[in-house]
Amino acid sequence: MLLPQEIIRCKRDGKSLDNEQIKAFVTGLVDHSFNDAQVGAMAMAIRLQGMDINETVALTKHMMNSGVVLSWPEIDGPIVDKHSTGGVGDKVSFMLAAIVAANGGYVPMISGRGLGHTGGTVDKLESITGFNVTPTNEKFQAIVKDVGMAIIAQTENLAPADKRLYAIRDVTSTVDSIPLITASILSKKLAAGLDNLVMDIKVGNGAQMNTIADARVLAKSIVDVANGAGVKTQAIITDMNQVLGNSAGNALEIKETLDYLSGAYREPRLHQVVTSLACAMLVDSNLANDNKHASTLVENSLSNGKAAEVFAKMICALGGPADLFDKPWQSMVQAQVIQDIVVQESGYITSMQTRDIGLAVVSLGGGRVDNTQSVDHSVGFDAILPLGTKVSKGDVIARVHASDQESAKNAAQNYLAMLAITEQAKEVEPVIYETVS
Template identity: 40%
Template sequence: MRMVDIIQKKREGQALSTQEISWMIDSYTSGAVPDYQMSAWAMAVYFRGMTTAETADLTMAMVASGQTIDLTTIPGVKVDKHSTGGVGDKVTLILAPLVASFGVPVAKMSGRGLGHTGGTLDKLESIHGFEIEQSEAEFIKQVTEAGLAVIGQSDDLVKADKLLYALRDVTATVDIIPLIASSIMSKKIAAGSDAILLDVTVGSGAFMKNIDDARLLARTMVDLGNAVGRKTIAVITDMSQPLGATIGNRLEIAESLAVLKGEGSSELQYFIAELAQLMLGLADVDKSLDEILTHLSNGAALDKFKAMVTAQGGDMAELLASPVHKTQFSKVVRSQKSGFVTSFDALSAGLLAMRAGAGRAVKSDLLDMDAGIKIFKKIGDAVQEDEPLFEIFYNKPDFDVDKESQDLLDKISISDEKIKIKEILEIIK
């Protein structure tokens, strides 16, 4: 086979065979196919698309390009969860221990954030001593004994995806649904869980900006998962405003801890409980929302969180004693009028948190674990003139907090109309 023939075939809109896709991925991973040819193929896919069969073949070829994790020695149905990302997305921190508290093992490999705020791993690393690196044997042992583990993705997992994603990132070929779906699902399949819940976010703070694209991505991933024997469900969730009341690594850990104690936002508790109900259902565990919420109020979910943190070297005593670390500087931003909040732009809030130090503009950026934003009013909330809307926490002496806070304030709308948004927009099975 020749890569130039595969590029030409895809350029002309023809479907590639299983053998052609397997050869292409093997050759690219080994270095026999250069970046410039692979980028030409990715651009051809951008314009010509891929069939469902091609996307499935690409996914499994990528799975075969690296290590796979065997979780069969862990008793029960192992469940995993993936989010396409968003602003203030602390779901895993609460959802994983909540599901594990019902005896369903949660084995999750997660990633770091690039953009608005840190990823799940970054947030966990704001806990003093928390270790995200584990061997496969240690990972399996912890899930077996503690019921859950959230660790960093192995460098040997899905090698082709690492190479291809880095290439797509610099060739304007990231936003291609078949390639997004195969990238996500190859990692989930290689990680070894029996069932997967996919949280596909949509809105200004999400990768998918409109519901049609989110629906297509969700459907593609669900079909991929089910086709290879992984029971898969996707939820499309609203990310037009930040999730919860905090953005920032340690701030989000503190908010998650409050929810795990049965405190904090009842809206966030209910949203997480709905996701937990779906995730438990993937393991054939049928629980009502009231039963699930009880595990937040009675400490069962918190106990699982503590077990995970302790097993991975985290200082749980320090976290409980001082959930939030004080920053050098802060600024409270107040409403300039009375009414109801009708919009709170998630992207603007995420970028503000990033510039304050909570996220990375490039991979080499260092995170300020304590920087971020606390939100006092969200969509649907009543607000009075001069009442606090949000507070910025930062340690950068040269951070132009007045300009930055005004930029976000300009993206928050307040009117006489009270509106309500729904977190889960659709469920795709």
């Protein structure tokens, strides 16, 4: 028998784990022969000592096979997905899945909850009254077949080893380990039975990867492991030096999604990320001939309302309301206090401490400090002005949504401290940096 403490010691001392040791760890995640303290210690050992490509592949495959691995024999079309390494205000998955499904792709998206300072796709969906993020596998597959997309949480049967490890990483400062990020993402994605995957690797002060060099390492790790496992994968490195879109917070990001899909408002940087990822997914899955063709398909599915229709059908199929687009705030809770954040000086917004804004949402109650904590879906920030905007003293640069006046006041003061306002404008980072394939 392989003792947990001996496996931990091996990795703690910088040695490579063999297949049997990794299998024992993954088994321990599922049957709890590794207790929470041991899982946390193992995660920290991996975070500090790293894993080579063979270890990462083994960890990914064992976590994938820790539960059900889906197949799609009844679907005659590409099974495609996208995953983001997470950021602040990142609601891309909702728009992207709807666009790809509207153009003939099938998107079985298995997503996570908030992790560290980043918001969780599942937490955002749970803002919607009645929405069920944990359907049976049979219902999940049926909705993907009928609607073209479904976004759910990890069920007990899909990559259960990752589900437990994911929650413990969140509260042990081991979120930013490249092997753990790679195995976590790909175990869920490979368990979904994908043909193609596009990765959105965030880089910047609001991302897990702060430098382009680190982002490239993660992108290469994911692309190498996924392609080695037989899933055609490319990664696009995108900017996270500011909030993506104009909102950060669970219900607020669902509202921005509805505005985007309906055409009421599409924040330009958000739209560029969505379009770039959608084009990659459509081309890789042979639903478009090239990027120009894909771009036309994307714009058509937005302008003719097909993408919005697909998203609305998914919401309804998973227990949400049929009229979410028409009456969003009848099916989502608004914050008790909504307060303008007013700038105290004139100039240009030249920097944003994006990670701190994400943590401010957590502090308002919109995320978790421990993995058993409930989430206040109503809180966060919206009407966020982007970098490069010229402002005058007294302008509203964002709004805070909070549960009480004191929380709102503190969050507004903190938000102002997270921005730099200067007399001279500075060049804003590009939205899309590069592609790794």
